[in-house]
Amino acid sequence: xxxxxxxxxxxxxxxxxxxxxxxxxxxxxxxxxxxxxxxxxxxxxxxxxxxxxxxxxxxxxxxxxxxxxxxxxxxxxxxxxxxxxxxxxxxxxxxxxxxxxxxxxxxxxxxxxxxxxxxxxxxxxxxxxxxxxxxxxxxxxxxxxxxxxxxxxxxxxxxxxxxxxxxxxxxxxxxxxxxxxxxxxxxxxxxxxxxxxxxxxxxxxxxxxxxxxx
Amino acid sequence: xxxxxxxxxxxxxxxxxxxxxxxxxxxxxxxxxxxxxxxxxxxxxxxxxxxxxxxxxxxxxxxxxxxxxxxxxxxxxxxxxxxxxxxxxxxxxxxxxxxxxxxxxxxxxxxxxxxxxxxxxxxxxxxxxxxxxxxxxxxxxxxxxxxxxxxxxxxxxxxxxxxxxxxxxxxxxxxxxxxxxxxxxxxxxxxxxxxxxxxxxxxxxxxxxxxxxx
Numbered sequence: 380x381x382x383x384x385x386x387x388x389x390x391x392x393x394x395x396x397x398x399x400x401x402x403x404x405x406x407x408x409x410x411x412x413x414x415x416x417x418x419x420x421x422x423x424x425x426x427x428x429x430x431x432x433x434x435x436x437x438x439x440x441x442x443x444x445x446x447x448x449x450x451x452x453x454x455x456x457x458x459x460x461x462x463x464x465x466x467x468x469x470x471x472x473x474x475x476x477x478x479x480x481x482x483x484x485x486x487x488x489x490x491x492x493x494x495x496x497x498x499x500x501x502x503x504x505x506x507x508x509x510x511x512x513x514x515x516x517x518x519x520x521x522x523x524x525x526x527x528x529x530x531x532x533x534x535x536x537x538x539x540x541x542x543x544x545x546x547x548x549x550x551x552x553x554x555x556x557x558x559x560x561x562x563x564x565x566x567x568x569x570x571x572x573x574x575x576x577x578x579x580x581x582x583x584x585x586x587x588x589x590x591x592x593x
Numbered sequence: 594x595x596x597x598x599x600x601x602x603x604x605x606x607x608x609x610x611x612x613x614x615x616x617x618x619x620x621x622x623x624x625x626x627x628x629x630x631x632x633x634x635x636x637x638x639x640x641x642x643x644x645x646x647x648x649x650x651x652x653x654x655x656x657x658x659x660x661x662x663x664x665x666x667x668x669x670x671x672x673x674x675x676x677x678x679x680x681x682x683x684x685x686x687x688x689x690x691x692x693x694x695x696x697x698x699x700x701x702x703x704x705x706x707x708x709x710x711x712x713x714x715x716x717x718x719x720x721x722x723x724x725x726x727x728x729x730x731x732x733x734x735x736x737x738x739x740x741x742x743x744x745x746x747x748x749x750x751x752x753x754x755x756x757x758x759x760x761x762x763x764x765x766x767x768x769x770x771x772x773x774x775x776x777x778x779x780x781x782x783x784x785x786x787x788x789x790x791x792x793x794x795x796x797x798x799x800x801x802x803x804x805x806x807x
Binding site: 381383385386387388389397398401403405406407409414415416417418419420421422423424425427428434435436438444448449452540543570572573574575576577578579580581583585587 | 595597599600601602603611612615617619620621623628629630631632633634635636637638639641642648649650652658662663666754757784786787788789790791792793794795797799801
């Protein structure tokens with residue numbers, strides 16, 4: 380069984396404040412007499428399902444091309460976890476204890492609430508994020524990749540971006556904007572492939588989860 | 594062994610005439626006092642490594658979201674094949690005979706010439722493409738995905754886009770702009786994940802080849 384957990388990059392999708400939705404326009408169009416339709420995309424890099432690169436928050440941090448494929452591809456745990464309002468270290472400790480996976484996607488009230496946030500037409504600032512203590516907990520345990528089911532790992536309105544700094548500073552790959560509504564918690568094979576944009580602070584990613592053979 | 598056969602989307606990479614190279618600009622920048630770097634991308638959809646969607650050439654054809662994941666992911670043959678000047682049906686018949694794979698990446702003089710075309714700084718119109726007879730040969734044999742190692746499957750300057758029409762018209766997924774220079778011919782597991790751009794005539798894709806266990 381294969382799940383595509385990518386949010387389609389449609390104009391008008393919920394976007395973080397300051398980001399505009401994606402814009403597609405036709406440079407050439409058959410209806411205008413051209414031989415082919417040839418489109419052009421204008422995209423804020425933190426829209427929809429995307430990765431963050433270290434340079435998003437770290438001086439001298441690498442761009443998207445530095446995210447290692449062996450972190451982006453491999454076994455992955457999708458975990459249903461309490462977020463009140465955000466995911467805490469205590470909640471992770473209660474659910475995972477000493478068995479921390481290399482790759483972890485957090486399925487929160489963003490996905491399981493009524494309605495789930497991706498069902499809304501506009502951005503909801505009340506989303507569940509990863510609390511600063513939880514980010515440090517994950518970084519200390521050398522998780523390689525962490526994903527969240529809405530537009531940021533950072534608690535909205537945080538005075539300092541301590542979640543991003545803890546994760547990116549520890550070399551953890553951050554995946555934001557996943558659509559985990561339809562995915563039962565459990566173990567999967569993750570394939571998270573961002574567009575190859577050297578130097579960029581983020582990139583749209585296509586993300587698949589496949590149930591594992593055993 | 595894993596090969597990333599994606600061309601990095603750098604400004605100034607060779608692009609098809611009429612396409613501009615990708616442009617990355619910072620909407621927010623730490624060096625300007627913002628909390629984070631937040632970039633925006635302007636990208637022609639047929640730049641670098643990308644897929645074509647049926648609507649690129651077919652009236653009423655589907656966008657990138659209609660390309661099936663079970664064509665984009667799976668076993669794949671990388672074939673060294675003569676192109677004089679383009680890949681012909683006879684060349685494919687000579688190399689493959691009746692054993693036609695579901696997914697086929699053509700490694701031509703674009704990759705093996707001196708210099709290979711991706712080593713050049715600007716677009717080279719003398720690239721090897723898929724001849725019209727070869728496209729019909731592939732479509733007739735119900736290949737699911739075909740990839741080429743430069744910017745178009747279509748012979749440059751073709752009076753009619755018969756290669757695209759044959760492949761897209763038969764539901765074959767077309768992948769262009771692969772960098773196959775470092776990949777020995779043989780069998781691989783292909784993972785070709787395009788950005789999820791509903792309605793778009795093409796999309797940048799990140800493409801991996803992995804050697805298979807047996």
